[in-house]
Amino acid sequence: MTANKSDRVTRETAATRHVGFTVNGQYHEFRVGSGGIEISPTHTLSWTLREVLGLMGTKVSCDSGACGSCTVIMDGKAVLSCKVLTIECDGKTITTIEGLRDPKTGALDPIQQSFIDHTAFQCGYCTPGMIMTAKAFLNENPQPTEEEIKDALSGNFCRCISHYQVIRAVMSVVEKEGEHGR
Amino acid sequence: MKQFEHHDALSIEEAVALLSDYEGKAKIIAGGTDLLGALRDEVFLEYPEALINIKTIDGLDYIRSDEKGLAIGAMAGLADIVKSPVVKKEYQMLAEAAYSVATPQIRNMATIGGNLAQDVRCWFYRYPRRIGGPMVCLRKGGKFCSALAGDNRYHSIFGAAALSDISLDLGKVRKGCFAVGPSDIAVALIAMDASIVTTKRSLPAELFFKATALSSTVLDSDELVKEIEIPKLPMGAVQRYDKFTLRKPIDFAVVSVASMLTLNNGVCEDARIVLGAVAPEPVRARKAEQVMKGRIVDEDVALEAAEHALAGSSPLRMNEYKVEIAKVLVKHAIWG
Amino acid sequence: MGDDYRFIGKATQRRDAVEIVTGTALYLDDLRFQNLLHGKVLRSPHAHALIKKIDKSKAEALPGVKAVLTWQDIPDWKGGTPRKLRVLDKKVRYVGDAVALVAASTEEIAREALDLIEVEYQVLPAVLDMDSALKHGAPLIYDEFPGNIIPGGTIAFGPNCLKGVVMGDVEKGFAEADVIAEGTFGYENIPNALPPEPVGAVAMWEEPNKVTLWSTSQAPYMDKGTLFHVFNRQVEIRCIGNHVGGSFGTKIMCWQVQAYAVLLSRATGKPVKVMFTKEEHMAAFTLRIGSRIHARVGMKKDGTLTAIHGTWYVDSGYYSFTTQAQVAVGSGELMIMAQCPNWDLKNIIVATNRNASGSTRGFGGQELKCSFIPILSLAMEKAALDPFEVLKKNYVKPGGGYFWRDGNWYQYRGIDYSAAMDKGAEQFGWKEKWKGWLTPTAVNGTKRLGIGVGVHGNADVGEDSAEAYVQLDCNGTATIFLCAAEHGTGQKSNYAKLVAEVLQIPLDRISMTPADSLITPFEFGPVGSRGTYAIGSAVINAAEDVKRRLFEFVAPKLGAEPQDLETVDGVVFVKGYPEKSLKWRALGYDRTLLGHGRFEPDFTVCNCMMSFVEVEVDTETGKVTLLRVVLATDVGQIIDPQGLEGQLNGALGSAGIDSAIFEETILNHSTGHILNANLMDYKWRTFTELPAMEHVVLETPMPTHRFHAVGVGEVATSPGPSAVLMAVSNAVGSWLHEYPVTPDRVLRAIGKVGYSARGGKK
Ligand SMILES: Cc1cc2nc3c(=O)[nH]c(=O)nc-3n(C[C@@H](O)[C@@H](O)[C@H](O)COP(=O)(O)OP(=O)(O)OC[C@H]3O[C@@H](n4cnc5c(N)ncnc54)[C@H](O)[C@@H]3O)c2cc1C
């Protein structure tokens, strides 16, 4: 190995690397390492959320990027937390299912309420991921068509086939928002 | 995942330097959607010592257009490419190819550079370590490609990629690897005659995707994709990207076809037709292109071209259907 | 319809709704334990091999590793039917079979330790499918099962467990037939019901012989029974259920992962969690059974069946636990749909060197029908009969009957489902669309439309005993003691509704105990279609029982007879004299009342589901698109409309309809590896490809249930696959007989592709 590399590597490790990011409005900072409360370079965001921050609402099903159940919102976009390294989240703003309630009143997000009203779940395992995907999508596109909603949710696995009820739940939020807008 | 070191590169130069420091034992991580899966399942013959994060390099995610054409930074996200007004308007084949990739969430994370450099998706190669894997295929030090004796419904219908980069003789090589090139975008880029600019060279997409049984591209282990350049497309060029899958979305192509036809009063002046997922690398249907030139495009021409496009194919035991589907896709590319 | 209920039939919020939408519903992997260790499984790379040597010293030496167990380290615990499969054995029988178990302080260390275990195998020839397993002189997977044939029958269904159907005189039946069809057809793509949550268990061992288990199972009390035998009847077991991330019948049997956790906890004295990864879930947990039938069917010109004769070959994978039960139930279910006086239907259960089959929604009946209906279709084609009419005609009706799983004959005393079928056909437009066999409904250029129909019903709506308690408190609340874990059907909420209806108290006054075998009485588990009828009846009986006790207690105080009393909202009053009342508070703060409810198995009723499907086939690419599904059923009384809708939509998921379109477990025929054990290569239906879905639900009161209801959730998946096969065959004008109808098969059927190694044998 060249001298250069050790230079570069020491530059990083000696300065004890830190990673800091905001989850549901709260800032967390971790030291990089392999100790108990440290973040290992191999940790995925879903792991950190669940095992370190105790935010168990984010579900891991495939752990391979193929089912959407681990979806969280990062800097406004729906991403798969099983395919994000925690160490690469420095400076990010993350919202998980636990962060959707109104922090002051504790009121449910309209999407959450609509999922309840339409029983848009059966086993519920896919639900947090569905809701987060829908939430990010509606933030970006508050007045979508039904086809657009289907497209936005097309990466979310639901084996109980709650799709039809989910579509109705999301559409009803869209319609209500539309009424308020008028 | 097994342990690795991790570095945030702040510049391309630093990323390249880190790569060469690790002497081939480090990997670039861009969106991570492909790489992290491969690490989790321990599919690489050699587990990398380190990951070099290039998301920390500023200014690599541009999508710029000028009179010469379109320039896309390697870190441009697939979702951004799909949404880009100029791509949608002038390079819709690229927008379609990018949109056809994976799922909305993955497109939010994935980059175009990562898409071009992604590893193959063969199910023998990717067989997870922890349930009785790995399957020792040619890429993993085995003697033969597992697809020869195994379930090869999704594998190449145009022969194999040889272990070393002796030029690929379509349809002839039986000893190499039958995995197909995975990238949807690669197919479109070749059809658009794009160039790939790396830290070492700039070369036509067609030469960039030269597959061996070890890699789907010519990238060296210390080489980075920097930019993709697409020349302005000819006026009136008809572009199309068509991808056949068992269901949508998520799936990799069973067969895909990217095409660009330049027509003048119904007469074909130029044609570029590229088939994806039929061979270790995208296959340019040169014969098909030739038979069309100068002729009025109609269904017969389309059928004739489709026959030519698949003329050299030699399907494996279970994938003759891919030949048929590829013909249909070529036909539709030319004639509705 | 019928009675006017206060809760039943009304749309109400699921009890766990807020938890589910806020991410606070706790599934197994969300539970936290002190000092928890993590368990991992080393799995075999060979489909069939003997373990010559295992060296675990390096793994044991790795810091953080607390236990490494091999077959030499564990007691002789066995499962399966018959009980022949050790939890760890010196032989491995499929790619992925468990070789060793590791417990360590973190998952990462446990995984690293797996790599340090050195195993020497003596590879044996493998039998990957039924043909090779049944060949003369084939290698034996178990010495105890000559010819790789697993003995039929399960003691769980009694000494006369149904092993086949023999009645009447088949020769006479064939002599009376106007048409006879014969063939060999299969449903051998062993699809995976694939609930989103992988399977797992946490065990906490207490010396000398006690264990507490939390698992992904929806049937904790059944686990207690199953494991009691697996652990050689020497361990005292307490099973606790939590939220289950989908089951579709599969998670009622998690004995292996449970046993791994128990063994590791026993070895370490600490709680141990073993959570399968998705690929383990898909490659090392159970699949549907493989089904193939060779049979002859005799039919009269008017569609009356005269004889059914044949052999059902059942591929169980490397062991069987529930297969015999599925064979019994599946055979009975075939009789329900195919009323016929003369039968000789045998079966053979075959062991093969692939991952095991197990319980799945449709439980044998779906698998059998998917293979049988293609033969029936040949007969119907010969007689030029409309399949809808034939299926309707031959479905069991009052006065008909069938053998059921215990080997007894049951006279059917449910309703005639013809009305629901007719309604379904009308909604679908069957009469207008049906153009005859192998004839498309419409042709639009290269696209062809076709329709198909299937039917399924199940008499295990009333299977197995169930028990529940309901406790009343003087403050006007009630608590249900029931061992049922919520796995997505919403049944827990429905049970609360039933109790609310009986006791006439608001839903929020009702609590439920966790599903904990230490607290609750016996409950078999929400399996088959028994949730509404069997479990529901036990709950209702418990509520009625406690109401009776309440009235007996209050009656003297009101100077009335118990039978003259009524209660609403925590107030007991004399019927017709509301002023003569007492609040439940009259019980006194120091008293609770407990009612006990039991349900005794009853096989005289069945449910019914008919599926109509319309598909579009692209004759250029061979792609099949599901356009429309109409499900027709009669539920007696809707308990929860939204829950019911979800259950019926479930027809598309859990290895149902789509197991005819693109779902299959792809077993590499040269090595035995499952190649698509991931959520990308295993195809599942997405939001962008939803067919139009319509339900026709009648409510003809069921005389046998307190609220006249019968469960149908389970059976939604089952009639679909064969209906799709029928529809695609009709669309393209030639028979397709293999599942799923992927493009390669369609193109072969229409002659565009020649030879294909895939399913091209027949
Ligand atoms: C469920 C699922 C479905 C998918 N479906 C499709 C599909 O339909 N079509 C398709 O094309 N792909 C598909 N993919 C693959 C998807 O990961 C890629 O399309 C994606 O674009 C990769 O980009 P990335 O930025 O995430 O790459 P990464 O995972 O970060 O990198 C991939 C590889 O490229 C290398 N690399 C990354 N950037 C560069 C660079 N600038 N220069 C040199 N090397 C680089 C990395 O070292 C790594 O080896 C799918 C993936 C998943 C998980």
Ligand code: FES
């Ligand atoms: S768990 Fe992350 S996509 Fe499936």
Ligand code: FES
């Ligand atoms: S509700 Fe069970 S998977 Fe979606």
